[in-house]
Amino acid sequence: MTRLVETAVEVREFVAACRKRGGSIGFVPTMGAFHEGHLSLMRQAARQNDAVVVSIFVNPIQFAAGEDYDRYPRRLEKDTRMADSEGVDLIFFPSVAEMYPKGFDSYVDQTDLPSKLCGSFRPGHFRGVMTIVTKLFNIVKPDTAYFGQKDYQQYLILRRTAVDLNLDVDVRVLPTVREEDGLAMSSRNFYLGPKQRKDATCLHEALECAAKLVDGGENSAARVAAEMRRLIRKVKGTRVEYIEIVNSETLEPVKEVKGRTLIALAVRIGKARLIDNLIV
Numbered sequence: 001m002t003r004l005v006e007t008a009v010e011v012r013e014f015v016a017a018c019r020k021r022g023g024s025i026g027f028v029p030t031m032g033a034f035h036e037g038h039l040s041l042m043r044q045a046a047r048q049n050d051a052v053v054v055s056i057f058v059n060p061i062q063f064a065a066g067e068d069y070d071r072y073p074r075r076l077e078k079d080t081r082m083a084d085s086e087g088v089d090l091i092f093f094p095s096v097a098e099m100y101p102k103g104f105d106s107y108v109d110q111t112d113l114p115s116k117l118c119g120s121f122r123p124g125h126f127r128g129v130m131t132i133v134t135k136l137f138n139i140v141k142p143d144t145a146y147f148g149q150k151d152y153q154q155y156l157i158l159r160r161t162a163v164d165l166n167l168d169v170d171v172r173v174l175p176t177v178r179e180e181d182g183l184a185m186s187s188r189n190f191y192l193g194p195k196q197r198k199d200a201t202c203l204h205e206a207l208e209c210a211a212k213l214v215d216g217g218e219n220s221a222a223r224v225a226a227e228m229r230r231l232i233r234k235v236k237g238t239r240v241e242y243i244e245i246v247n248s249e250t251l252e253p254v255k256e257v258k259g260r261t262l263i264a265l266a267v268r269i270g271k272a273r274l275i276d277n278l279i280v
């Protein structure tokens with residue numbers, strides 16, 4: 001049975017007991033409202049470790065004013081059942097006061113990667129992510145932490161954090177899990193009405209089209225991006241935030257698609273801000 005705890009002290013006790021037996025620990029940080037994307041990370045963590053810890057925390061400091069912090073879906077009971085069926089040993093479900101007690105005033109930041117892609121539209125977002133994940137790493141002290149490619153920029157930033165701050169955690173990325181029609185699974189898909197849900201497949205379609213163009217020998221990033229933009233604009237009610245073609249390590253824009261290249265986009269549909277990406 002999955003245990004549910006709300007304090008860092010209880011997590012440390014669990015981890016210490018596991019370590020005493022010589023066990024390895026896999027960790028999956030989340031904001032909850034689980035879908036198959038989250039479960040795929042838990043499954044891999046269970047395969048590769050003796051114990052799996054999952055955190056569920058909707059982290060207020062990574063949401064800007066006016067973003068969806070209050071609306072973000074919260075469904076602990078269902079999440080617990082789902083995690084249990086994946087063999088998760090411990091869920092850490094802290095309160096905001098547990099993570100940010102009165103007087104809290106230390107933050108983790110970077111200057112380069114967070115200024116790119118989503119970072120330019122969500123100022124302070126990655127600072128909030130780096131801060132909470134560093135705190136969670138310090139509480140759980142996992143051997144390996146698992147992240148999804150859907151949030152590829154987040155993965156790159158956290159990998160950098162782990163190296164720079166000697167956190168001694170192996171930060172891994174796993175493939176994006178998709179719905180049958182290609183839409184990347186996301187807790188934010190819950191915001192979509194039936195028509196918007198159908199329209200939302202345009203992100204994946206644009207990425208597929210980009211991959212096909214590149215496969216067919218097109219190497220102009222500008223032309224690939226223009227074709228993606230055209231495809232998405234055809235769908236009424238979508239607002240493109242960005243479509244970018246960048247080096248998959250530095251996130252610097254490229255003119256020519258060659259080597260490992262990340263094609264990433266953010267699109268608003270109704271109340272939802274959706275992101276997706278592909279590495280070609």
Ligand code: AMP
Nearest residue numbers: 030031032037147148150151176177185
């Ligand atoms: P979240 O709860 O949205 O903060 O996501 C928690 C973790 O699950 C992050 O590492 C995400 O990248 C990952 N994740 C979210 N959606 C997917 C997906 N569709 N496929 C794989 N991983 C995902």
